[in-house]
Amino acid sequence: MNQINKYINKGAEFVENNHKMIFMLILILAVLLNLYKLGEIPNEIHVDEAGMTYDAYSIANYGVDRFEKHNPVYFINFGGGQNALYTYLTAFLIKIFGHYNSIIIRIPALIISIIEVIVAYLLVKEFKSKKQALLFMFLVTIAPWHIMKSRWGLESFLFSPFFLFSIYGLVKATKAHRFRSLKFGIAGLLFGITLYTYAISYIVVPLFLILTSIYLIYLKKIHIKDVIVFGIPLLITAIPLILVQCVQKGWIPEIDSFITIPKLLVYRTSEIKLDINNIFTIQFGLFCDYLGYNSIKGYGVLYYFGTFAMIIGVIITIVNGIKEIVLCIKKKDKKKYWKYRKEKSINVDLLMSIAFFSNLIIGFLMRINLNVLNGILISATFFELVTLRELYKKQKLVVGILIIVYIVSFIMFVKTYFTDFQNHYYSFHDNGAINLIRYLNVRFADKEIFMDGQHNTYIYSLYVNPISPHEFNEYKETNDSEVVGYKNFHSYWNDVLKEGSVYITLDEGKAKYIMENSDYLVEIYDGYYIMYDGKELK
Secondary structure: OHHHHHHHHHHHHHHHHOHHHHHHHHHHHHHHHHHOOOOOOOOOOEHHHHHHHHHHHHHHHHOEOOOOOEOEOOEOOOOOOEOOHHHHHHHHHHHHHOOOOOOHHHHHHHHHHHHHHHHHHHHHHOOOOHHHHHHHHHHHHHOHHHHHHOOOOOHHHHHHHHHHHHHHHHHHHHOOOOOHHHHHHHHHHHHHHHOOOOOOHHHHHHHHHHHHHHHHHHOOOOOHHHHHHHHHHHHHHHHHHHHHHHHHHOOOOOEEOOOEEOOOOOOHHHHOOOOHHHHHHHHHHHOOOOOOOOOEOOOEOOOHHHHHHHHHHHHHHHHHHHHHHHHHHHOOOHHHHHHHHHHOOOOHHHHHHHHHHHHHHHHHOOOOOOOOOHHHHHHHHHHHHHHHHHHHHHOHHHHHHHHHHHHHHHHHHHHHHHHHOOOOOOOOEOOOHHHHHHHHHHHOOOOOEEEOOOOOHHHHHHHHOOOOHHHHHHHEEEEOOEEEEEOOEEOOOOOOOOOOOEEEEOOHHHHHHHHHHOOOEEEEEOOEEEEEOOOOOO
16 A cells, blocks of 8 residues: 555656646647537537527628627527627637638637636646646546537537636736736626626626625735726626616617617526526536536536535535634634634635535526536536545545546547537437538529428528528518528428428428328438429429
């Protein structure tokens, strides 16, 4: 056993002495995980990803979204709204490249996720050893949640990295002596920008800042001037989003000027309500999500053993916090107590606990999936580090074994994700509709297309055949305020056939209905039934 501990100590010493090289190796690994088959895996486009893309295309080329709203601070999308930051980042890239494809629209996720890995290292390095910082960086890099969410453009997944950037910015500001006001201003701006990543942040960010402010005031780490300098950019950035809520409540009319404060078709606050049953859905955010594009059965969100390590880390942190409070109250160890009172250093474990529980409160207010709870993932991964850190003090061999288990699990996950799931169909993705529409462009050019059985298929037609948003609004069709088609493309069809038109469905029963009641011909393309009048086809 002593010999084994000796080798483990040598390994730890090697990491400490070669931390720059190891940092670069982990960073290269993170880049490769994001770059490999980018645009191919996931091999399909999520419906919100497609909506974001067409809005970004419209903003880049026309300065308005698909509904002709000028630079909206919150996009309407399919009626219930969509967070703005990812769309504007994508619009910037479309402006640069002059076009878009599945790679270009996923570049923001790629770049920001790589920065997230770097900032994860920097945050822990502010408080702990380089070894712990590197281990945390490694845990984030190989986590299933981080790999899967970093490879496609769901705008809400920006919350995880920007929440981390904001926390790191606040930490740097509180520890600053030079340019302190500037750094507090930047931290406030970062938290303000975070509000544009995901509407859930409207709850999480204020709660985190209130609790953290109480903690920092107790430690005398912030002063009135710091709060003012921090609060001004935060408030200025938040005002447009506050106005969005006022518009939805009917307190003020929609504002459409250089920027738009839009009126949404559906106000989704009904999704937020206090319900004890919501707590049971937290498992989908921390164990294994029911949405196949967020986690894979057999591996989960953090790897299953990683979730248990996270739970143990939370318990360890709570117990240590209680012990520290008892120590301060009883003052039994006067030397340790007065040292603590003199230094009053920020405890990163407590800071990450505030971040963790500020997100966890969402579990009481909404049904959870990984999208909703993505802001908790960095702090959840940090608690895995806490468990490994405590084990290292007493059972170094166990830590060595666990790290090997992490590496083996990571290798198995990568194999599964990049091979077995390469051609996997996911819910809310196009399920071949994009390739179908490209085929229809050639096979049935200029024909009227009626497509049934796919969620919001009109947006996939716009993704493949982007037109001016002005033209889209001139020809768009709505049904109870919901867009169902435009021009010659319709996201529905009924039993009344329109002569010379093409009908597509995934429903074999509907296909049989057409075949039995008309002289329409049928062909099958990637599971879709395509029905057309052969006499009308040129």
